[in-house]
Amino acid sequence: MDYFLTEEQLMIKELCQQIAEEKLKPIREHHDETGEFPWEAIKAFKDADLFGIAIEEQYGGMGGGCMDTCIAVEELCKVDAGIALCLFATGLGTFPILISGNDEQKAKYLPQIAAGSLAAFGLTEANAGSDASGIQTTAVLDGDEYVLNGTKQWITNGSVADIYTIIAMTNKAKGPRGASAFIVEKDTPGFTYGKKENKMGIRASVTSELIFQDCRIPKENLISREGTGFIVAMKTLDQSRPGVAAQALGIAAGALDIAVQYSRERRQFGKPISAFQGVQFMLADMATKVEAARGLVYQSARYIDTGAKDISKISAMAKVYASDVAMSVTTDAVQILGGYGYMKEYPVEKMMRDAKITQIYEGTNQIQREVIGLNLIKEAAKAKK
């Protein structure tokens, strides 16, 4: 199948396939089992310059876009979505700077990230998940510094990242219009890490609390203007959701490959189970779903790369569809492998655990459907005018 990838995209795909096979596959079981952070994989990503895929060349990156990122994410996630997440959660943490940072902020932070410094995005709190505007963390201007107080929850790359983009309230009375985005560096006094979560899947990646107690940061670390933090967060998620969709696609495609292979090797009733129509039909449905998800993921990424502004709907569609596909395809892969699929000897049970989070994070699939629905109605109203 020809996906009309550019020369660069084919190179990224091949490079990531190689890294996934040679570097991720041998360590995936260990990191899934122990939850230890995969620093050796981070080194491999650094050595291959993967941190710079979507960063402009003037800041030391490759100057690529959403499609290039999705190709890389898909290939790495075919083998291990947890380890790959350590790389592309940095992309999520970088988007606020890429989208709304000023020249000084870009010149200071983007080269560090392109060279392999990890980043993280801090929006979610204990009582602000889907209702992102309900955040309680505050930032108060005091002279030349903002003083941050509050706790962020479930932050991917929390405690291992060097650079954090944080959404905090500068004016609680204004609701979403009272939020602002900030850059916080690790080791800033008053900034510590809380509980490290023990997760069902993506166990190689770290998910931690971030705690701010009278944490003072220079006022230059405000991204854009006060009051724009919610919009920065929403724009960030619009850009990043195709990445989650690509993660889901990679997980589904990886599980499908294993199921096809296994069905050709496993013999029952004197023949390979691939000879039975019951199994063939399952594989056919799985493959069709994977191909449909790939179509939507690539379409959303290519549309974002045109610089279009109305990306919320297609980005949410890619995320919701690919993640639902990942859950269904990995569940069927476990079914095809039967007893073996349920055991840790094969990676499909891990893929099924990893798939689940793609329906939850960066906006639950219920929120995605809300975004799609609201945009549909808005478009219809606009067309009637």
Ligand code: COS
């Ligand atoms: N791009 C730009 N601006 C956006 C936007 C987007 N995608 N989505 C909303 N906005 C703007 C709105 O236009 C509105 O601006 P005005 O104040 O000028 O009217 C403002 O943001 C508030 O929007 P809205 O009223 O729609 O906000 P809600 O609180 O109702 O939230 C949802 C809308 C549910 C879509 C939002 O809260 C959301 O995406 N939640 C999920 C958050 C999430 O993904 N969390 C996971 C953790 S982050 S890793």
